[in-house]
Amino acid sequence: MTMGTKGRSKVTAVDVVIVGAGFAGLSAAERLGNMGLSVLVIEGRDRVGGRSYSGEVAGVKVDLGATWVSERHTAIRDLALRLGCSTTPQFHEGLNLLWMAGQRRTWTGTLPMVEPVDLEDLGRVQVELDKLLETIDVDAAWNSPNASELDSISFGEWLDQQQAGVSTRTLMTMASKVQWGCNPGDVALLHVLRYIQAVGGLDHMLAVEGGSNQDRITETTQEIAKRLAEHLGDKVVLDTRVGRISQDDNGVTVHTDDAVINAKYAIVAAAPEHRSYIEFEPALPEKAEGLIRTWPMGALSKAFVAYDKPFWREAGLSGESLMDTGTAFITFDVSPDNGPGVLMVFCVPSVFDGFSPEIRRSRVTKQLVDLFGAQASEPIDYVDHCWGTEPFAPGGPHPAVAPFASTSYGSALTEPHGRIHWAGTETAGEWVGTMNGAVLTGLDTAEQVARRLGVEDAQA
Ligand SMILES: Cc1cc2nc3c(=O)[nH]c(=O)nc-3n(C[C@H](O)[C@H](O)[C@H](O)COP(=O)(O)OP(=O)(O)OC[C@H]3O[C@@H](n4cnc5c(N)ncnc54)[C@H](O)[C@@H]3O)c2cc1C
The missing domain is CATH 3.90.660.10 (Polyamine Oxidase; Chain A, domain 2)
Structure with missing residues (x-):
């Protein structure tokens, strides 16, 4: 299977160069290519898929990274279906298990609350959480009415304020570890609310059926990316890290260790922390620099x-x-x-x-x-x-964003830097943090760049 070319040592010219062959970068490339624009996707790893990565155990293909799609993840589902995945x-x-305080118990449903008192406590905290969720603008959480207040404390501090019981606290800690890759004390309340609201609420986030x-x-999530990359052929270059992007009024120049790519525009489809691998000339504005410094991966x-x-x-x-x-x-x-x-x-x-x-x-x-x-x-x-x-672009599933970082720098997630646009699941509104969000940002950013290139017949 040809997925791309390893390394290039010559100067190449395309309309748009894309950094990162995750779902965002690959989706952007396909959309731009379908509009008749020439593209090149540069990926630092020796594989496509980014945070989607297949492994094998006892002859069974498994998802070492991203795994699940909900019914409402229509963008990634449509892509999977179109590429022959199911x-x-x-x-x-059957019964689920709960190992808490050294005791093994069984439970059913979405929430592991065995005792009525625990269920009541969770319900009480969830009501308070839901009230806050209603105030969140998923497209720009930092502009929500009470954003400053919500961004001034961690999720853990908020649970303390609510006097959350042990079981509620334990459940929220597990959710935090699996969603943001950190403990509740290490992630801002505003960031947590943004992610929960964007995926349709806490119940939807935690549920299997309907969630x-x-x-x-079936074929693993990375297989979708592999098949998409196969369609793109030599437009995807692996094992090649972008170290510098310079730009002037005429276009951008993207530098890798052994290649120079001239383009009219660039799309960087990588997580905020990983934007730090690239030296930008002219330098990024302070907000964009701050974003890179304060949005570390969990x-x-x-x-x-x-x-x-x-x-x-x-x-x-x-x-x-x-x-x-x-x-x-x-x-x-x-x-x-x-x-x-x-x-x-x-x-x-x-x-x-x-x-x-x-x-x-x-x-x-x-x-x-x-x-x-x-x-x-x-x-x-x-x-x-x-x-x-991971040796390159480590971390996941998502950034573990501490207090003050969203209100200070969140607006830089999507703000273009001249001819450089940003994509990737972190830049999504609805479905931020999911593969679905990644695909949608790739498509949206491709549209934005196409418009700047004067390509009017872009697909909606
Ligand atoms: C353990 C785990 C479990 C998850 N579970 C789920 C799940 O069940 N469902 C779900 O929807 N999502 C899940 N996710 C999240 C999901 O994987 C991501 O939301 C999605 O894959 C992000 O895609 P992306 O294209 O935005 O970014 P990425 O997949 O991170 O792709 C960005 C790419 O850019 C490359 N790159 C970065 N910098 C450079 C550079 N300078 N030069 C060249 N290349 C560069 C990186 O190597 C990477 O391949 C999970 C993630 C993890 C890690």
């Missing part, structure tokens, strides 16, 4: 543990679980039909990433034994991936 419902039958975690892409790790069969199903368990202590904190059953049993496990980077693969495997397996019993002690295969220690 969806598989997230397995969700964000409803379906997986970190999250994932492990996949395979067994001969999904034995937990025989015990009436869904394979879905939440744990308040240990290395692993969330599990899901991602077994294929008629194949081995595969558990997808979210792990806490601080007690995972720095350890050897053997220790990582044994720690995860031990927790699975606590949850699912002795049968979990003998996996047939194991694979994991630590997003925080």
Whole structure:
């Protein structure tokens, strides 16, 4: 399969050069190409897909990065369908497990509240959260009516103010770790509200059926990006890092280690922190610099543990679980039909990433034994991936943005710098943080650039 060319040493000229071959960059390239414009996508990694990356365990393809699409993620779904990919419902039958305060319990539904008093407490906090969500402008959260106040405290401080009970706090901590790759004390309330509101509320964010975690892409999410890149052919260049972009009244010049690309416009489709790899000439304005400095990526790790069969199903368990202590904190059953049993496990980077693969495997397996019993002690295969220690463009799933950073610098997410436009899921309004958001920003930014190029017959 040809996905692109490795390295270029000559001077190339195109209409638009795009930095980053994630869903945003690839979608922008396809849209611009369909409008008859010449494009080149430059990707620093040796693969396309960015935060979508396939692995394999016991012969089963798994998503080491992005996994789920909701029913309402129509842009990524349409793309997947068009490229011959299909969806598989997230397995969700049976009892879920909760490991809290050293006790193993079962639960059903979306929220792991076993005791009525805990459910009541969560309901109370959620009512307060919903009131704040209503005030959020998802397209520009920093312009919301009470943005300054909401951006002056962390999510953790807000939970303290609400006197959230232990169970509510534990659930919110898990949500924070899996969504922003950090603890609630390390992420601003405003940033959290922006992401929750943009994906349709807390229930939608956490739910399987009818929620964000409803379906997986059968072929893996990276496969969508690979097929899109295949269509783009030699318009996608891998293993090539953009280190400098200069511009004048006539166009932009993009510099890699061994190539120079002249273009009329550039689209940088990378997370805010990763914009720092590029030296801009003229320099970025202070707000755009501040954005890069204060929007660091969070970190999250994932492990996949395979067994001969999904034995937990025989015990009436869904394979879905939440744990308040240990290395692993969330599990899901991602077994294929008629194949081995595969558990997808979210792990806490601080007690995972720095350890050897053997220790990582044994720690995860031990927790699975606590949850699912002795049968979990003998996996047939194991694979994991630590997003925080990726050699290039590390971090994920999303930026862990601390207080004051959104109101100070958020407006720089999308503000073009001369002939340089920005795309990527962080720049999305609705669906920020999702693959769907990434696709939409790629398409929108392509439209903006096409308009500046005077291409009037752009597709809506
Ligand atoms: C563990 C994990 C789980 C997730 N789960 C889900 C999920 O279930 N559902 C969902 O919708 N989303 C999920 N996400 C988020 C989803 O992956 C992202 O929202 C989406 O993939 C972002 O796409 P993007 O194109 O905006 O950015 P990216 O995918 O980050 O692509 C940007 C690309 O730019 C490249 N780049 C950066 N700087 C340079 C440079 N200077 N030169 C050349 N190349 C450069 C990077 O290498 C990267 O490939 C998850 C992410 C992670 C990490």
